[in-house]
Amino acid sequence: MHSRSSINEVGLMSPIGVRLQIEDHHVVIDNGILQVTLSKPEGIVTGIRYNGLDNVLEVLNDESDRGYWDIVWSALDGSGRTGPDNGVPEVPKSPNHPESPRNALSRLIKATSFEVVVESEGLVEVSFSRPWDPSLKGKFAPLNIDKRFILLRGCSGFYTYAIYEHLGSQEWQAFSLGETRVAFKLRKDKFHYMAVADDRRRYMPLPDDRRPERGQPLAYPEAVLLVNPVEPEFKGEVDDKYQYTCENRNLMVHGWISNDPSIGFWQITPSDEFRTGGPLKQNLCSHVGPTCLAVFVGAHYAGDDLVPKFGQGEPWKKVFGPVFIYMNSVMDGQDSLTLWDDAKRQMTIEASSWPYSFPASEDFPKPNQRGMVYGKLLVRDRFINDNDMPTNGAYIGLAPPGEVGSWQRECKDYQFWTKTDENGVFSITNIRTGNYNLYAWVSGFLGDYRNDSLITIIPGCNINVGSLVYEPPRNGPTLWEIGIPDRSAAEFYVPDPNPQFVNKLFLDQPQNKFRQYGLWEKYGELYPQGDLIYTIGESDYSKDWFYAQVPRKKEDKSYEGTTWQIKFKLENVQLRATYKLRIALAGASLAELQVRVNDRNKPRPLFTTGLIGRDNAIPRHGIHGLYWLYNVDVSGTLLLEGDNIIYFTQPRSQSPFQAIMYDYIRLEGPN
Missing domain, CATH: 2.70.98.10 (Beta-galactosidase; Chain A, domain 5)
Structure with a gap:
């Protein structure tokens, strides 16, 4: 060779x-x-x-x-x-x-x-x-x-x-x-x-x-x-x-x-x-x-x-x-x-060998014209651990200054990413000169980290940012959760493909099952009349939560929106308190998520995303698009002692691909 x-x-x-x-x-x-x-x-x-x-x-x-x-x-x-x-x-x-x-x-x-x-x-x-x-x-x-x-x-x-x-x-x-x-x-x-x-x-x-x-x-x-x-x-x-x-x-x-x-x-x-x-x-x-x-x-x-x-x-x-x-x-x-x-x-x-030393253009900075940033990233969630926890395999990087999480929509300039080791230590090398924010996300935890301090890179700089602490969104203890906060819907139920529409390469690859053609049609076959119902404490998200909330095909070949139910029990409801519903989406395509609590027919939902997303990940055999995080306040007066239902409605249905993929859902009790 x-x-x-x-x-x-x-x-x-x-x-x-x-x-x-x-x-x-x-x-x-x-x-x-x-x-x-x-x-x-x-x-x-x-x-x-x-x-x-x-x-x-x-x-x-x-x-x-x-x-x-x-x-x-x-x-x-x-x-x-x-x-x-x-x-x-x-x-x-x-x-x-x-x-x-x-x-x-x-x-x-x-x-x-x-x-x-x-x-x-x-x-x-x-x-x-x-x-x-x-x-x-x-x-x-x-x-x-x-x-x-x-x-x-x-x-x-x-x-x-x-x-x-x-x-x-x-x-x-x-x-x-x-x-x-x-x-x-x-x-x-x-x-x-x-x-x-x-x-x-x-x-x-x-x-x-x-x-x-x-x-x-x-x-x-x-x-x-x-x-x-x-x-x-x-x-x-x-x-x-x-x-x-x-x-x-x-x-x-x-x-x-x-x-x-x-x-x-x-x-x-x-x-x-x-x-x-x-x-x-x-x-x-x-x-x-x-x-x-x-x-x-x-x-x-x-x-x-x-x-x-x-x-x-x-x-x-x-x-x-x-x-x-x-x-x-x-x-x-x-x-x-x-x-x-x-x-x-x-x-x-x-x-x-990156960055290469041989390109002649002055617009491509050589190794000695770049800088470096290093430090440690910890996670603080007092409802999980009293101590700050080291991250392991968290993604951390420099991207142009912007809002929290803006890196995933940044498309004009340069980004520089690495992963933390088992102790949370990281080193970002060969960074072009300029002004940046430092961003991160940690698999297993909701949301995005952004350090508020602007980082200016000059040739040869070696910047120690010390120990950084990410406090993910959290108001109270977890009452229940569905999925894994990892920016992907891969842990949910991905159906077997129609035998008439397969790529043989993926038939024995559960990790790539979502890449098969036509999986969106399977929802209507699994739920021909009523929609998905998920019961906390009984259902298993890897078997009972379909990987995407897609419209259902009707007998006349048109489509209709769907409403999924999450059933759960509560004790000692605090009527004057506020509960927090965290909804992380792994993708959305010309879709809308409406949330109602214990009243499916209420004219106005408690929360709606409005029309969001153009990622088109479902027909493109993806398991995620862009990441969306919503934090919904749920008044204790809306909840009941005993049985409760939260309704997730995706009403848009002009095409079979107007859909949502979930990453993770959590209900938190009052602090």
Whole structure:
């Protein structure tokens, strides 16, 4: 296998230096291990030659549809849709996508200028840029974009990153950035095995299997039932790219393997600092194509909250990447599937080498230009323990200043996260200069932590914040609780899939059961007449609490809202006291939660969220979207000695996907 053990050893593994060849319409970079060809001046990766294969990218595709950066954007100044960009046809997002802003257009980023940034035997870095000026209004996203590609000596792969800039001049129009990413389309005759995680890797269907004559589109066009696939083993399976999405925290390496020749193609993201939405944000990665993506900005599993919006003349600059495109191979006769293990090892090497020292752009700060924050995080809940408790595995990070929990909707700048050890100790390293708040959340406890002090990072700083104490929301003792406060609905009842709509990979994977297609339809089968009733002390949330409160399908194929009941007993009700109902939601999509106590038919609910959420996690096979926490005061006069019922109504029912996923529910007694 070709690899490298560390950045410092680059150049020692191959006697051949990096060679740069500039042609009329192409640029070729070669280090003797692989050769990368890019269109000039557009900066599209048209070819990757490796291990005897002339091109690992799909040679049947047009050169512009092989390896590229693209962008989805919308004007915010009333000009509406814009025209085709550089001759690339506009691709409007499906109107069925609640995550996508209306009038958003997908654009291939074609540069207009080429420049050699660094050329030496040890390293070549080239730039493909596209400046913007007001004369281009209505034709291009109002951004200066500089795409960079780097090839090192002795390195079995190449790096790419980009600098996006919106200038602080009134001539620069307002716009929203719905999505930006790097995409690679691999040869469908070679790459058939995909790996995105240890428990999500398999031989995959062909893109041809999704065509109308071989596949039947389901409720969402991305989900296709394979009725006549090229390989009979896939007949009757559902293929949907969203079944393979990953959270940022787990999305560091993914890709494809070819058996003939034995080659691996991997996309490695060594840092999350440039991705939006924090560690739990879910993104697409690899899927049938064979396609391999690095998504930097995207609204999936969140909706419009994760679409950054820039005002007219609002200054902004951000570096996306570098990400590493890694190639590996094995000798004839060796198991090609071991390439996945090697890719994971290489991911570890890349992560330990972050931030890279070799990118030439001054906008990418080097290791000595960054700072560090360390300390300890404790939890204080006197109803659980008289002493402050050390956190273990809590997520703690720096993100731009904002409200408590604002990090999960932050989508313009940089975030830096780590986890506490068993003693609650943490160290956040390689932080870019700037002003931040420190945020955290602790699995097993409600809510979000934010330190009120602003933290200013300067080059070389080493800041000790000492022992921090998070006091999660709590007014009184727990009378009852449902679920685990972990920002996910995974602990609740996820039904078996319809045998006619399965992905065989997940059939023996209870941890991935929620990724099966069509589970929302199971609610109406389980509760054809009345709705879910959960009895405290008798019911088991892993068996009796459906993973999502979805509408019920009626006989006429329309849908109706649902009302779930929580039954419980109380003794010694304090009429003059206030009880507290904590409701943590793991996701919501164009939904509403109404709460009533002991009177289902009361015209006005005690509490309503109003219409919330656009995460669309249910049809996208997610087990959470964005996190919501509500704290409801319940007067003792509403409660009864003995039997009580709390009603949770989700009345919205124009579509089967208007629904809520719960994370955790708790009723607290008076303090």
